Structures are given as C-alpha cells and as structure tokens.
Amino acid sequence: MRSLARPPTKTMKLATTLAKNTAETPMLLMIGGGGHARVLQEVLREAGHELGGYVAPSEAGLALASSEEVGQLERITDEQALALDPESVLLINGLGSTGDLSLRASVFEKFKAAGFNFLQTSAQTAYVSESASLLEGVQVMHKAVVNPTALLYENVIVNTGAIVEHNNVIGAHSHVSIGAVLAGNVTVGERTHIGANATILQGVKIGSNCIIGAGAVVLNDVSDGHVAIGVPAVAKKRG
Secondary structure, three states, rough: OOOOOOOOOOOOOEEEEOOOOOOOOEEEEEOOOOHHHHHHHHHHHHHOOOOOEOOOOOOOOOOOOOOOOOEEOEEEEEEHHHHHHHHHHEEOOOOOOOOOOHHHHHHHHHHHHHHEEOOEEEEOOOOOOOOOOOOHHHHHEEOOEOOOOOEEEEOOOOOOOEEEEOOEEEOOOOEEOOOEEOOOOOOEEOOOOOOOOOOOOOOEEEEEOEOOOOOOOOOOOOOOOOOEEEOEEEEEEEO
C-alpha cells in the first residue's frame, strides 16, 4: 500500500481560488456537463460566479443550465480547450464517479500537463476547518464536513453530507461519496471510491484503486486494488 505521508509544509492551501469578478478574472470552464457538473454550477452561482462554457465531446446528457451572463453555454472539445491560453481560463472538473475514477483522473492530469489550473470549490453550506489542507481541484459539496488537520490531495471530491474527520489523508482523485463517514486518522489512497453512506472506522487504511461499497462498515485495512462490501465489510481483489 502506497504511503501518503504529509508534506513538510504546515499549510497546503495552494489551489486556485476565486476573488470577486474583475476584468482580469479567468473565464470559468466546466469539464463535463452531467449531474455532478450541474451541482458544481449551482455551488459557483451561490458564490457569485457564472460559467463561460463547458468542455465535452457532444451535448449528450447535458444537465448544465444556461448562464445568467452569456445565455446558452458554448460547448468546446478537449482539443479546442487545450488550444486556449491556460492563463485565460480556470477549469472545474465536472466529471463525477460511480466507482471508476480513471476518466476524472486522466482529464485532470492531461490539462495539468498542458499548464492549466483547476478551481478548488467549497459549497457555502460545507464546513472546512482552517487547519485542513485542500490541494488543487478539491471539491467539498453541500453540508460536507472536513475537520481539523485533514489533508485532501488534488482532485478529491467530498460529496454532499460526507464527513472527513480529523487527521484524515485522502489521496489524489479519490471520491468520498454522499453521506460517507470517515472517522479520525483514516488514510485513503489514490483513485479510490468510498460509496454512499459507507463508514470507515478510526485509524483504518484504505489503499489505492479501491471501491468501498455503499453502506459498508470497514473495520480493517483494505489493500490496493480491492473491493470491500457488507457489514462488516469483506474485501476481495477487484476483477
């Protein structure tokens, strides 16, 4: 299981955040246009920000609302987005997860390699401790809680009503789904999906590329590449 040691710096709030809109404010571009993207769009609106467009291969499954500023949102492809000046736009990763995080992770990494930045987003009803560390692209949704000294690596989702307790470490591109509860001192690897209403007990270590089933109660460590389901959860190698 990969170690996710804390960086030596005390504060890691390095992700790009938005101040008030100005002429120099980058245009906000959503990657994806489905359900998770729509929720993020409303989180942004509540903070006074509107999308300038979205990135998707087609309009299939579009759930985004029209912009109050520009009307119908313009769609561009990945190739068109990658041709933009990275300093002129700020990206929001609107790709969600139902277990497979590979697409969300690969899109993030592709645009980062091209010099783009991703917005760190916290809903107004979320609670994020001042001593928690959230890296670039982290998304904390409505009524979620991130408690003291938690460390969330790049592109993590803490979804609606989830609780990430003190001293948790959540690896890059992982998803803590709706209503999940991670007790204190839990470690989660990269690209791991914690299912809705799952409970991870204190001090448990979950590896990378794992799936924790909805409603599971995890009492023991779970190795890389395993699925854990049930109460108490039983782990088996992913097929």
